[in-house]
Amino acid sequence: MRVETLGDGEPEVAVVAAIHGDEPCGVHAVERLLATDPPVDRPAKLIVANERALDAGVRYLDEDMNRAFPGAPEAETHEARLAYRLGEALEGCRVLALHSTQSTAEPFAVADGVHDFARQIVPRLPVAALVDSANFVEGRIFASAPECVEVECGYQGSVGAAENAYDLVRAFLKAQGVIPGHTQSREVPVFRLFERVPKEPGSRHEVHVENFSRVAPGTTFASVDDRAHVADTEFYPVLMSAHGYDETFGYSAERVGVVG
Numbered sequence: 001m002r003v004e005t006l007g008d009g010e011p012e013v014a015v016v017a018a019i020h021g022d023e024p025c026g027v028h029a030v031e032r033l034l035a036t037d038p039p040v041d042r043p044a045k046l047i048v049a050n051e052r053a054l055d056a057g058v059r060y061l062d063e064d065m066n067r068a069f070p071g072a073p074e075a076e077t078h079e080a081r082l083a084y085r086l087g088e089a090l091e092g093c094r095v096l097a098l099h100s101t102q103s104t105a106e107p108f109a110v111a112d113g114v115h116d117f118a119r120q121i122v123p124r125l126p127v128a129a130l131v132d133s134a135n136f137v138e139g140r141i142f143a144s145a146p147e148c149v150e151v152e153c154g155y156q157g158s159v160g161a162a163e164n165a166y167d168l169v170r171a172f173l174k175a176q177g178v179i180p181g182h183t184q185s186r187e188v189p190v191f192r193l194f195e196r197v198p199k200e201p202g203s204r205h206e207v208h209v210e211n212f213s214r215v216a217p218g219t220t221f222a223s224v225d226d227r228a229h230v231a232d233t234e235f236y237p238v239l240m241s242a243h244g245y246d247e248t249f250g251y252s253a254e255r256v257g258v259v260g
């Protein structure tokens with residue numbers, strides 16, 4: 001784990017990249033920011049978490065790090081030991097954790113409920129949506145960093161995701177008073193996850209709907225070979241993609257309001 005500090009003193013703000021080793025966008029953003037050597041008004045930590053997975057070009061070595069929090073110093077897996085160390089490094093910090101996805105190019109935020117920190121920070125980030133994933137938080141970073149918002153920066157490995165990650169980090173650091181500059185607040189729609197959408201084995205998987213766009217009852221939203229998956233009720237797809245996860249198309253969500 002690499003920890004860089006901008007400015008002097010004990011940081012209360014942190015940015016975390018590479019919780020997943022196959023999502024390099026956050027690392028590009030951190031390195032680009034360090035290269036600009038920006039003037040800072042208060043200190044911040046910039047952390048590259050799973051360097052070993054990053055070097056190996058894999059999501060993780062032993063287990064998904066974002067299911068391994070809070071971890072333990074003597075845990076069996078590399079990721080659970082690392083999760084514990086990261087949790088210690090993040091103590092007392094407000095945190096932005098950078099991820100990327102197979103599901104959509106446009107950035108969105110994810111939080112463990114619509115808490116005060118999410119309400120304050122998300123409207124100041126360049127994101128299309130806030131996903132409330134409070135129903136699905138087992139082992140995630142929120143267990144160690146209660147004031148944390150995750151952002152999905154765009155398609156995994158894309159130039160666009162790296163660009164978006166840089167813009168997101170700068171907006172976050174401005175909004176937290178770390179680097180000078182103004183951020184404008186806007187309304188951001190909130191979607192609450194309610195169910196995992198399972199995906200059965202097959203030779204051809206397809207998704208026929210757009211993430212964050214309403215799916216009406218009766219719509220064929222996905223298919224596996226010639227078998228159609230039809231919506232029973234209205235929902236909004238989130239993190240839905242044909243090839244993102246082995247046994248899951250993504251999640252269904254409901255639209256529950258706005259922040260900002």
Ligand SMILES: [Zn+2]
Pocket residue numbers: 019020023098099100
């Ligand atoms: Zn990730």
